[in-house]
Amino acid sequence: MTILAYTLGVMGLCVVLVIFSYLDRIYRALGHVTTGRLREGLDVFEAEIEPRLRLERSHAGVGVALLAQLFLILVAVALLCSAQGGCRSAVDCLPGC
Numbered sequence: 001m002t003i004l005a006y007t008l009g010v011m012g013l014c015v016v017l018v019i020f021s022y023l024d025r026i027y028r029a030l031g032h033v034t035t036g037r038l039r040e041g042l043d044v045f046e047a048e049i050e051p052r053l054r055l056e057r058s059h060a061g062v063g064v065a066l067l068a069q070l071f072l073i074l075v076a077v078a079l080l081c082s083a084q085g086g087c088r089s090a091v092d093c094l095p096g097c
Contacts, residue, residue: 006082013075020068027061 026045034042053060 017071023064024068
């Protein structure tokens with residue numbers, strides 16, 4: 001693959017990682033007592049965005065946390081592959097394989 005393809009792939013993974021990490025932070029904040037601007041933002045999330053997900057809050061919180069970790073691993077593997085000059089599969093990129 002070309003350098004451009006690796007760059008775009010890593011950038012895409014990073015964008016998805018940022019989204020899931022932000023949602024993870026929101027779901028963690030929903031479990032705490034908050035005030036001020038943060039509370040206003042959480043109220044908007046609860047009223048407008050959360051109903052569109054069509055998931056229970058506990059299931060959505062766990063799912064978002066897992067997806068954030070998964071995409072962090074995918075970014076790390078993609079960067080490792082690009083540092084090694086490309087890999088045929090994800091297993092080829094792991095050290096010691």
